[in-house]
Amino acid sequence: MATSGEAIARLLAEAGWQPEQLARRLNECAERHGRTERLHPKTPYKWKRGDVPRSPWPALTTALLSEQLQRTISLDELGWPDEGFEAAPASAGLDLPWSSTGALRAAEVVNESEGMMHRRMFLTLLGSALTSPAHEWLIAQPPTDIASTAGRHLSGEVVDHLDAVTASLRRMDDHLGSGHTLGLVRQHLSVVVGALRERSYTDTVGQRLHATAGELLRLAGWLSFDDGHHTQAQRFWIAGLYQANAAGDRGLGANILGFMSCQAKDLGQLRQAVTLAETARASYPAASPKVATILDLRAAEAYANNRAETDTRRALDNAFGRFTDSRPEHGDPDWSYWINEAQAHAQAGYCFVKLEDWPRARDHLRTALRLQGNEYTREGALRNALLATTYVRQEQPELDKALALGDQAVQTLTGQVTSARCIKHVRNLVGALAPYRRTPAVRQFCQDAKDLIAA
CATH class of the missing domain: 1.10.260 (434 Repressor (Amino-terminal Domain))
Incomplete structure (x- = not known):
């Protein structure tokens, strides 16, 4: 042997x-x-x-x-003892029927106790496994019977209150960041899942409850992704797709796919990022200009990471064109509140950074910062870090401007909000400044950023 x-x-x-x-x-x-x-x-x-x-x-x-x-390579084949630590794909436990029962079970599985999560190591989905949940959701038929007869009756007014809490959690994330908010989101998700399991309700109320659970799972996935926990994010988002299907909400499902595309590009899965973004766009009937704008911008980011300039520009043109159609009768969902002109310019700036078109990136990022005002948010820190990078990477670097913007990003991420994703962009800025480390101001900035990056 x-x-x-x-x-x-x-x-x-x-x-x-x-x-x-x-x-x-x-x-x-x-x-x-x-x-x-x-x-x-x-x-x-x-x-x-x-x-x-x-x-x-x-x-x-x-x-x-x-x-x-x-x-399959096992520990036995390697001759290594069982460490009591199980490795499983992010989709483990989520191969469920696309029914209301399957949706409820998916939410319970991903929101299980921290102890259960700690005993298993879930591995990030890559390659075709990453896009498989999207394709399953795309072809799944929404269930026709969502009503429940268990327990006391639950009214639509209660769902209004649940949605109000969800909206507050979204806005809390904007200002505090992922590290402070995820625990509260999971607690609120437990309340919604308990209502789905234990109360009686009509089809309409049941669909709304699944939509609420789906948005909470989308938010939990975003918070996990922003904090650098990619596998946990994928599990939340897969479960969110089950809720979107149960709710019959194509916009919610498409939005989740957009976030999965955003993660895929960060993982270097560039072809899958495009596939997820285009699946999201193709699956959505464009009833809400805001939602359609979000999906266009996700596609633009995916194409920019692939250096596909023509496709990037086309997607950005589509996104900005939709801002002229803001009639109130469209009924934009509450979760689309964050997409505005400032955010669109910020995402366009990111795209042109990826395309190394520094002047266009700078124009968009400056506009985003001007429109956002004096808010010290995670997105403001990200915009400052990206804008600083354009000043470093241009043909004739302007280090003073880059360092001033970099300082603002570091201050916000140190004292205001937490975001591993934004810290990564500060790390990229420090890397871009490496050739200039002999300059005292650059050396001081890199030293100041060191503790933030290490954390």
Whole structure:
């Protein structure tokens, strides 16, 4: 029987990886899943000599090798002991019927206790697995019977109150960030799920409850994504698609796909980002100009990351064109409140940063900052960091302007809001400033940003 060292050596050879490549991929995987542990590039050489890795590396190693070799690699095959830590895909437990019962179960599964979540390591969906839930939602038929006869009657007025709390949580996120809000969202989701399970209601009220649960799952996914927990975000969003289908709400489902597209581009899954964004646009009947604008901007971001300039510009033109159609009879959903001209310019600025068109990026980002006023929000910090980057990356850098904007971003993210996603853009700014580290002001800014980035 092969020793553990022989087993890992054989599997690495089959995968075509050197130990350093395995270490790099494991570190990327750990970061993607919110883990703080990191491997030294030479550590897998010790495994080849028979050393047994500590948690979470056995579970991550079997998952990565299984994905690379397209077959299941177990701890037994590697000769490593069971660490009591299960690795499972983000979709685990969510292969459910597209019915009201399936939707309720999906919400319960992803909102289970933290203890249950801690004993399992859910692995981020990549490649075709990332777009599979979108395709299932697209072809699913909304259930026809949503009513419940369990427990005391629940009226539409109660759903109004539940929705008011949801709206408050959305706005709390704008000003406090993901780290302070997710726990409250999960508590409120538990209340809504309890109502779905334990109360009686009509079809209409049932659809509204599922829509409320779906928006809370969308928000929980966004907060998780903004905080760097990609797998948790995917689980919330998949469950949200079940709610959107049960509610018969194509706008809600399309919006969730838009957020999944945003995450896909951050994970480097650029083709999947386009697929998700275009699936969202194709699935939505464009009843609300605001919602259609959101979906156009998601598509623009996906195309910009693919360096597809023509498609990016076309999507941006569509988005800005919709602002002329703001008639009140469209009935824009409450969750679309955040899309306004400032946000549209900010997302356009991001697109042109990705296309390395610094003058256009700067024009849009300046407009976004002017329109937002003096609010110290997460989005303001992001806009400052992106605008600062344009001044560094242009042909003739203007470091004073870049550092002033960078300081504002750091101050907001240090004292006002929390956002791992925005901190990543500050890290990118520090990287862009690296050639100028001998300049005292640049060196001071990088030092000031160091604690924020490390946190």
